[in-house]
Amino acid sequence: MTAIVFDLDGTLLCTDRAYRDVLASAIAEVRGDAPDEWLEAYDETFFELFSACEPDPVRRAFGRIDGCSDPEAYANALREAEIESLSPPETVHDDLERLAESFELGVLTNGVREWQLAKLRAYDLETYFDAIVASYEVGSHKPDAAPYRALEERLPADRYGMVGDSEGDVDGAKNAGWSAYRYDGGGFAPLPAGLFQY
Numbered sequence: 001m002t003a004i005v006f007d008l009d010g011t012l013l014c015t016d017r018a019y020r021d022v023l024a025s026a027i028a029e030v031r032g033d034a035p036d037e038w039l040e041a042y043d044e045t046f047f048e049l050f051s052a053c054e055p056d057p058v059r060r061a062f063g064r065i066d067g068c069s070d071p072e073a074y075a076n077a078l079r080e081a082e083i084e085s086l087s088p089p090e091t092v093h094d095d096l097e098r099l100a101e102s103f104e105l106g107v108l109t110n111g112v113r114e115w116q117l118a119k120l121r122a123y124d125l126e127t128y129f130d131a132i133v134a135s136y137e138v139g140s141h142k143p144d145a146a147p148y149r150a151l152e153e154r155l156p157a158d159r160y161g162m163v164g165d166s167e168g169d170v171d172g173a174k175n176a177g178w179s180a181y182r183y184d185g186g187g188f189a190p191l192p193a194g195l196f197q198y
Contacts, residue, residue: 007164143172
């Protein structure tokens with residue numbers, strides 16, 4: 001059996017909004033405006049925490065901003081703003097149903113599991129997948145090997161193929177011994193027929 005494993009952000013769900021704009025709209029939703037110093041402070045702290053897989057990086061990043069008295073409210077607003085900024089390819093449900101007839105399907109995503117699951121659930125995508133691994137569960141992000149090995153443990157298969165939009169997705173998959181396809185939009189019907197054959 002072959003497993004096709006999808007990246008989430010930029011692949012199953014895409015956006016045409018800059019992340020800074022999404023962040024600004026979330027902050028403004030809570031406090032009425034989005035000062036540049038808040039945006040810069042959040043970005044710097046979040047990426048430091050996220051890169052190290054520190055717990056609860058969004059809430060903690062807001063909590064380190066001077067004057068932020070309710071980090072939980074800002075974290076919730078950001079999650080909703082991020083979800084609302086996303087959309088799946090138009091044919092995603094038909095494509096996944098078709099692929100599920102011949103392949104095992106998985107998701108391998110960098111992020112906090114519950115945050116990423118909220119995105120999948122918002123667009124009725126979770127049920128298509130036999131296994132979902134978020135990098136925070138294993139303490140390292142793609143392209144490190146650990147997330148790929150964790151996916152293999154949860155979704156045993158003879159062969160694996162990664163579909164993702166970044167060099168990290170592709171390079172990590174190849175280093176793990178998987179096939180890889182660089183996704184650039186348009187749905188998943190055009191996946192090459194021989195992509196996952198060795």
